Amino acid sequence: MVEGILFVLMAVTALAGAVTVVVARNPVYSAMGLLGTLFSVAVLYVAQLAHFVAAVQVIVYAGAVMTLFLFVIMFIGVDTSDDRDERLPMQRFWVGILAGVIVLLAAGITLSGNFDWVPAAVETIPEATNGTIQAIAEPLFTDWVLAFEATALLLTISAAGAIALAHFKGQRT
Amino acid sequence: MTFTIDYLALAPELVIVGTLLVVFTLDMVLTRPKKFWIATAAVAGTALAAIPLVILGVQGETRSMFDGSYVVDEFALVLKGLFIVAAYLVLLMSHHYIESERYYQGEYYFLLLASVLGSLVMASSRDLIILFIGLELTTAPLFLLTGWRKGDAKSNEASLKYFILGVLSTAILLYGMSFLYGLTGEITFSGLAEATAGRGDEPAMVMAILFVIVGFGFKIAAVPFHFWAPDTYEGAPTPITAYLSVNSKIAGFVALLLMLYIALPGVSEVWAPALWILAALSMTVGNLSALRQTNIVRLLAYSSVAQAGFMLVPFAAAAVVGADLEEAFAATVVYLAIYAVMNLGAFAVVIAGARKTRSGELSAWAGLAQVDSRLGVLVAVFFFSLAGIPPLAGWFAKFAMFRSVMIAGGTTTVVLAVIAAVNAVIALYYYAKVVKTVWVDDPTGEFVEDVEAAPAVSLRLALWVSLALTVAIGFFPALVTFVGDASRVIAVGG
Amino acid sequence: MIVSAGYYMALAAALFVIGALGMLLRRNVLVMFMCIELMLNAVNLTLISAGRALNDLNGQVAVFFILVVAAAEVVVGLAIIVAIFRRRSTASIDELSELRG
Numbered sequence: 084m085v086e087g088i089l090f091v092l093m094a095v096t097a098l099a100g101a102v103t104v105v106v107a108r109n110p111v112y113s114a115m116g117l118l119g120t121l122f123s124v125a126v127l128y129v130a131q132l133a134h135f136v137a138a139v140q141v142i143v144y145a146g147a148v149m150t151l152f153l154f155v156i157m158f159i160g161v162d163t164s165d166d167r168d169e170r171l172p173m174q175r176f177w178v179g180i181l182a183g184v185i186v187l188l189a190a191g192i193t194l195s196g197n198f199d200w201v202p203a204a205v206e207t208i209p210e211a212t213n214g215t216i217q218a219i220a221e222p223l224f225t226d227w228v229l230a231f232e233a234t235a236l237l238l239t240i241s242a243a244g245a246i247a248l249a250h251f252k253g254q255r256t
Numbered sequence: 257m258t259f260t261i262d263y264l265a266l267a268p269e270l271v272i273v274g275t276l277l278v279v280f281t282l283d284m285v286l287t288r289p290k291k292f293w294i295a296t297a298a299v300a301g302t303a304l305a306a307i308p309l310v311i312l313g314v315q316g317e318t319r320s321m322f323d324g325s326y327v328v329d330e331f332a333l334v335l336k337g338l339f340i341v342a343a344y345l346v347l348l349m350s351h352h353y354i355e356s357e358r359y360y361q362g363e364y365y366f367l368l369l370a371s372v373l374g375s376l377v378m379a380s381s382r383d384l385i386i387l388f389i390g391l392e393l394t395t396a397p398l399f400l401l402t403g404w405r406k407g408d409a410k411s412n413e414a415s416l417k418y419f420i421l422g423v424l425s426t427a428i429l430l431y432g433m434s435f436l437y438g439l440t441g442e443i444t445f446s447g448l449a450e451a452t453a454g455r456g457d458e459p460a461m462v463m464a465i466l467f468v469i470v471g472f473g474f475k476i477a478a479v480p481f482h483f484w485a486p487d488t489y490e491g492a493p494t495p496i497t498a499y500l501s502v503n504s505k506i507a508g509f510v511a512l513l514l515m516l517y518i519a520l521p522g523v524s525e526v527w528a529p530a531l532w533i534l535a536a537l538s539m540t541v542g543n544l545s546a547l548r549q550t551n552i553v554r555l556l557a558y559s560s561v562a563q564a565g566f567m568l569v570p571f572a573a574a575a576v577v578g579a580d581l582e583e584a585f586a587a588t589v590v591y592l593a594i595y596a597v598m599n600l601g602a603f604a605v606v607i608a609g610a611r612k613t614r615s616g617e618l619s620a621w622a623g624l625a626q627v628d629s630r631l632g633v634l635v636a637v638f639f640f641s642l643a644g645i646p647p648l649a650g651w652f653a654k655f656a657m658f659r660s661v662m663i664a665g666g667t668t669t670v671v672l673a674v675i676a677a678v679n680a681v682i683a684l685y686y687y688a689k690v691v692k693t694v695w696v697d698d699p700t701g702e703f704v705e706d707v708e709a710a711p712a713v714s715l716r717l718a719l720w721v722s723l724a725l726t727v728a729i730g731f732f733p734a735l736v737t738f739v740g741d742a743s744r745v746i747a748v749g750g
Numbered sequence: 751m752i753v754s755a756g757y758y759m760a761l762a763a764a765l766f767v768i769g770a771l772g773m774l775l776r777r778n779v780l781v782m783f784m785c786i787e788l789m790l791n792a793v794n795l796t797l798i799s800a801g802r803a804l805n806d807l808n809g810q811v812a813v814f815f816i817l818v819v820a821a822a823e824v825v826v827g828l829a830i831i832v833a834i835f836r837r838r839s840t841a842s843i844d845e846l847s848e849l850r851g
Contacts, residue, residue: 233390
C-alpha cells in the first residue's frame with residue numbers, strides 16, 4: 084500500500100516537473116521543474132531498494148548538476164534567454180506532433196504487449212537487488228573496475244577540457 | 257570474489273593512458289616555445305602503443321577478462337591497430353596546424369588521446385556497459401575539440417550542434433539498451449544473443465532494436481540522421497574533422513557491428529530491413545548532396561556520409577536474405593580499413609592545400625596543380641581512390657563490398673547492389689570534378705607562395721604514409737585481406 | 751502492495767516522451783539540454799525497475815555509470831554553451847545560423 088501511494092504521488096510530481104521543463108518560458112522555472120522531477124525519481128529509486136543510486140541521484144544530479152545549470156543560466160543572464168519569441172514555424176510544429184504521436188504509439192504497443200514486465204513480482208525484499216553501498220561497491224570494483232576507471236578518466240578529461248574551452252584570457256579571439 | 261587483470265592484454269590502453277598523463281604534465285611544465293615536445297610525446301606514445309599490439313598479435317591467443325565482458329581477440333587487435341594508425345596520422349596532421357594557429361596545445365592532445373583510448377576500449381567491449389563507456393569516452397572529448405577554434409563562430413556552432421545531437425543519440429541508444437536489459441536480464445553480448453534469439457516478434461523487442469539502430473545511426477552519420485555532419489565537419493579544426501570522419505565513424509561502426517553481429521544475430525529479421533534502408537538512403541542522399549557542394553570540406557563530409565552507406569551494404573544485404581553474416585562482416589572491416597587510409601590522406605591534402613589557397617572553397621583551388629604539381633598528384637591519388645578507381649586502394653574496398661553482396665544472393669540484395677553501383681558512378685563525377693578543378697581549370701586567385709605555406713615536416717610525413725598505404729593496398733590487396741580474415745576470429749565472450 | 755515494474759516503465763516512457771517533445775518544440779539550448787536529462791532519467795528509471803523485477807543488481811550498476819557519464823556531459827555541454835555566450839548573447843538555437851545544413 085505504501086509503495087502504491089508513494090508511486091502515485093511521486094509520479095504526479097515527476098510528470099508535473101517534466102511538463103514544467105518543456106512549457107516554462109523562463110529557463111529558471113524549467114530548471115526548477117527538472118529539480119522536482121529528479122527528486123521524485125530519486126524517491127522512486129528508494130521505493131525500489133536502489134538506496135545508493137538514489138543518494139547519488141540527489142547529490143550529483145539534484146546537487147551538482149542543477150547548481151551548474153542554474154549558474155550558467157544566471158551567468159548568461161535570465162534576460163537574454165527569457166521571453167524570447169518561441170513561436171515556431173508551422174512545419175516544425177507538425178513534425179513535433181507527428182513525432183510525439185509515433186513515440187506514444189510505440190510506447191502504447193510496448194505496454195500493451197508487456198505490461199507485466201516480469202512473470203512474477205516478488206513480495207518479499209529480495210537480497211540480490213537491495214542496492215546498499217556495499218552491494219553496489221562489490222561488482223563496481225571487481226567486474227566493472229575497468230569501466231569505473233574509464234569513467235574517472237572521462238570526468239578528469241571533461242573538467243580539464245571544459246576549462247580550456249571556456250577560458251579566454253591570452254587567447255586570440 | 258576473485259578476479260585477475262591481464263595487464264598485457266590491456267597494455268595498448270595503458271600506454272595511451274601513460275602518454276596522456278605525460279602530455280598533461282608536460283603542458284604544465286613547458287613554456288610556449290617548447291610546447292612542440294607535447295606533440296612529440298603524443299606521437300611517440302601513440303607509436304609505442306602499437307608494440308604490445310604486435311606482441312599480442314604474434315601470440316595470437318584470445319584473452320578474456322571480467323567474465324568475458326572485455327575480450328582481446330584478433331578482431332579487437334585488428335581494429336585497435338586501425339585506430340592507432342589513424343590516430344597517428346591525425347596527430348601528425350595536427351601538429352603544425354595547432355601550433356601555427358596558436359590554439360591551446362596540451363589540452364588538445366590529451367583530449368585527442370582520451371578519444372583514442374575510448375575507441376580502443378570499444379573494440380574489446382563485449383557488454384553493454386563497457387560499450388557505452390567506450391563510446392562516451394570516444395565522443396565526449398570530441399565535443400570540446402570541435403569547438404577548439406574558439407574565435408570562430410562557425411566552430412562554436414559546430415560543437416554545439418554536435419553536442420546536442422550526440423547527447424540526444426546517446427539518450428535514444430540508452431533507452432533501447434535499457435529495454436534490451438529489461439526484456440532479457442542480460443548485459444553481456446553472449447547472454448543477449450541467447451536470450452533474444454527468436455523473439456523478433458515481440459513489439460517491445462522491435463522497439464528496443466530500432467532505438468539502438470537510431471542511436472548508432474547518429475553516431476555513424478547515416479541518412480536520415482546525418483544532418484549534423486556537414487556543419488560540424490566544416491566548423492571543426494580540419495585535423496579534428498579528419499578524426500571525426502575516420503576514427504569516430506569507425507568507432508560507431510564497430511559498436512554497431514558488435515551489437516548486431518554478436519548480441520542480436522537471432523533477431524536479424526528486425527534490424528536487417530532498417531539497415532537496408534539506411535544503406536540505400538545514405539548512399540543516394542549523401543552522393544546527391546555532395547554534387548552540389550562548393551566547399552571542399554563539406555564535399556568530403558557528404559562523401560563520408562555516402563561512404564557510410566557503402567560500408568553498410570554488405571551487412572544489410574547479407575542479413576536481409578538471411579545469408580551467413582561472416583563474409584559480410586569481413587568485407588565491412590576491409591572497407592573500414594581502406595576508407596580510413598584514403599580519407600585521412602584526402603584530409604591531409606586539404607590541410608596542405610588550404611595553406612596555399614587560404615580557402616576551403618573549391619573555386620579557390622582552381623589551377624593549384626600549375627603551381628604545385630606534387631600537391632596536384634596527391635589530390636588526384638586520394639580523390640580517385642575514394643572514387644574507387646584501380647589501381648588505388650579504393651577499388652578493392654568496393655570490390656570486397658560487391659563480392660560479399662554477390663555471395664549473399666537474392667533479389668533484395670541485387671536491388672541494393674544496383675543502387676550501390678549507380679551511386680559509385682555519381683560519386684566518380686564529383687570526385688573527378690575536384691581533380692579537374694585542380695589540374696585543368698585556370699587559377700582564379702593568388703596562391704600563397706612563401707615558405708610558410710609549404711607543408712610542415714609532420715604533415716608531409718602523414719601525406720607520405722597515407723600515400724604509400726593507398727598505393728600499396730591498391731596493387732597488393734593481400735595487405736588488407738588479412739585484416740578481413742583476422743576479423744573472422746571474433747570471440748563472443750561470456 | 752508492490753507496484754509492478756510495468757507502472758514504473760510506463761512512467762519512464764512518459765518522461766522520455768515529454769523529454770523528446772521538448773527537444774523538438776523548444777529552441778532554447780539550455781532547455782533542450784534539460785530535456786535530454788529528462789530522457790536520461792527515463793532510461794535510469796527503466797533500468798532500476800527492470801533490475802528489481804529481474805532480481806538482478808546489474809541494472810543499478812548501469813544506472814550508476816549513466817549518472818556519472820551524464821554529469822561529465824553536463825560539464826562539457828555547459829562549457830560549450832558558455833564559450834558561445836561569451837561571444838554572443840542569445841540562447842536561441844535559431845539565431846546561431848552561421849552554418850546551414
